[in-house]
Amino acid sequence: MTTETKNGNGRTTGRGIGLAAVRGLALALVSLPGAVLCFCLSLVSIALIPIGVGLVTTPYVLTGVRAFADWRRVLAAEWGGVRIPPAYRPLPERADPWTRTVALLRDPATWRDLRWLPVDMTAGFVTALLPAVLLLYPLEGFALAIGLWRVFPDGYWYGFVPVTGQASAFGAAALGLVLLFLAHFLTPRLLGVHFRLTRAVLGGNQRELAERVRVLTETRRDAVDASAAELRRIERDLHDGAQARLVAVGMDLGTIEALLDKDPAQAKELIARTRRSSVEALSELRELVRGIHPPVLAERGLGDAVRALALRLPLATEVSVDLPGRAEAPVESAAYFAVSEVLTNAVKHSGADRIWIDLHRADGMLRATVTDNGKGGAVIGAGSGLAGVERRLGTFDGVLAVSSPAGGPTMVTVEIPCA
Secondary structure, three states: OOOOOEOOOOOEOHHHHHHHHHHHHHHHHHHHHHHHHHHHHHHHHHHOHHHOHHHHHHHHHHHHHHHHHHHHHHHHHHHHOOOOOOOOOOOOOOOOHHHHHHHHHHOHHHHHHHHHHHHHHHHHHHHHHHHHHHHHHHHHHHHHHOOHHHHOOOOEEEOOEEEOOHHHHHHHHHHHHHHHHHHHHHHHHHHHHHHHHHHHHHOOOHHHHHHHHHHHHHHHHHHHHHHHHHHHHHHHHHHHHHHHHHHHHHHHHHHHHHHHHHOHHHHHHHHHHHHHHHHHHHHHHHHHHHHHOOHHHHHHOHHHHHHHHHHOOOOEEEEEEEOOOOOOHHHHHHHHHHHHHHHHHHHHHHOOOEEEEEEEEEOOEEEEEEEEOOOOOOOOOOOOHHHHHHHHHHOOOOEEEEEOOOOOOEEEEEEEEOO
16 A cells, blocks of 8 residues: 555545645654654663663563554555564563563664664654645645735745735745645655655664575575484484394294294293393483483483483583573573584594583573583584584574684583573
8 A cells, every 4th residue: 555546547636645644744743752752761761771670661661662663664564555574583481571671682673673763753753744744834825825924014934935915925825836736746755755764774684684584594404404314313223223123033032932842942042132132122212212302301401411411421521500490492402412412522533531511591592611621623614513513503593613722622612592
């Protein structure tokens, strides 16, 4: 829907001009106090964060700013045909005030809203008011021509025309006629300028959005590839390990059944071998399940799962955990397998005899650091296990940082956004 109403010949009608003027006037009268109120409340609330009051008020104030901005997005689409897609990050559910405040302030869309408010109360107010001014101001010139000039005995300026008598009043009417002619062409377009100005400030940066789409496309492809590789690994492990042992157990049981009467001693020996094979198959199945999603991770959380992982390492390992609560299950799983892969690399390639693991959460990020006193030289490159970890973390907007000078020590840090 556009702000212009056109007849069959494509010309703007008087109804379209009047509608644009009324809408512009309504926008100017409502948006100016709304923008001033939202901007002032936001500044005061953010300024009160250091003393604690802002932690309570800021989420409500910024949510109100978002609602005000979303209302303008709706008007831009319905009145101006200008679509401004919102790009807000999802807020954590059932989070404490501090977490919600930090999440709101870390969102670039929040700062776009706050930058838009002063623009809306200045240039936005003017561009919204101009359509009404262009339509109503000529009426004043016509009123002066029909005798209103007599109310001003000392003269009156209408635009650049000094009105001191009937002749100059007719000059004011002529200027009003010119303005009315311009209003016929400019009034709907000026309202469109207002909405395009709103989109320029309130809308997300197109280059930033394009880059975000590119990153999401790559991480989705990596996630699909990783899932396919994981399925192939599970299938291979089942086929070459547990499945083969279970087939052998079935064949041994058939042989035992045939030997029970003929050679009980050999049957007894086969029973013992079959029992060992079943135990080994069960052990391999447990290892496979642990590789998919360790039970301790689901039951006890990331901290205890990493401690259990450290207990199975052949190196002396210290684990420090400072996690006030549990993250979402996919985030915990991603962090666990990232730490597991890093530890596997350290055991195989670092030559270290000691490893330190630190898990903590800060600034909305789950951070895991693995340090070893090995020879160093670890890099993220093609064919490296760390490259695979980095690709998997990209699915969660996570990052992997490696510090590994020659001679060591090596420090690998994993960061994943989490509520």
